[in-house]
Amino acid sequence: MPADEQLFIEENVELPEGLFKSKKMGSVSLPPQVLQLKEWALAKKDSLRPWQEFGNYHRLSKPGNAGIVTKRMSHNVMYYYTNYVFISALLVVYCIISSPLLLLAICVSGTACYLISTQKEGKTLHVGGHTFTPKDQAVICGCISLPLLFFASAGTVIFWVIGLTASLVGVHASMMALPNEDGTEFVEMNESV
Numbered sequence: 001m002p003a004d005e006q007l008f009i010e011e012n013v014e015l016p017e018g019l020f021k022s023k024k025m026g027s028v029s030l031p032p033q034v035l036q037l038k039e040w041a042l043a044k045k046d047s048l049r050p051w052q053e054f055g056n057y058h059r060l061s062k063p064g065n066a067g068i069v070t071k072r073m074s075h076n077v078m079y080y081y082t083n084y085v086f087i088s089a090l091l092v093v094y095c096i097i098s099s100p101l102l103l104l105a106i107c108v109s110g111t112a113c114y115l116i117s118t119q120k121e122g123k124t125l126h127v128g129g130h131t132f133t134p135k136d137q138a139v140i141c142g143c144i145s146l147p148l149l150f151f152a153s154a155g156t157v158i159f160w161v162i163g164l165t166a167s168l169v170g171v172h173a174s175m176m177a178l179p180n181e182d183g184t185e186f187v188e189m190n191e192s193v
Helices: 032-045 066-079 081-098 100-117 134-151 154-175
Strands: 125-127 130-132
Touching (some): 066 081, 081 154, 100 134, 100 154, 130 134, 134 154
Antiparallel strands (some): 125 130
16 A cells, blocks of 8 residues: 555544444434434324414404313314424524524534434543543533523523413414314304313
């Protein structure tokens, strides 16, 4: 082997097992968590109700009493569950994108956690005469990430999204009229319990 080729070949380079599915470049396998998330999203995609039906303002009506509100909410929350999850996810994405510091904090924390989780078992980090196991590295990552996320107002974002989602779901589910038993028409304002 020529000397200039040896400059580019590293000996004892260890790649994570299962990183490549085949010998061809570009066939990187996804972590199992990403595959599970993809399967969940595909399963939920089938239960997503059409947005025209979800936002049909002709079906909105004032409930007559608390019994009707309870009945409507129990039905509509189950029926439009995936639509509500989608709206919550959009709110989270909006909050993260609209706050650059929060986006930076999540990226830094997520990257550090990902790098620690992809290390081989027993691989340690040596810094300044100290040895850090992957468990120690995860604890340090958490101790750095929590104040960083606190400073970026992650708690405020979480409670804002929870409050807004609960309000939107509550108003929509209680105001949307229920379908009749045959499913063709919707019950008028004079619903009875």
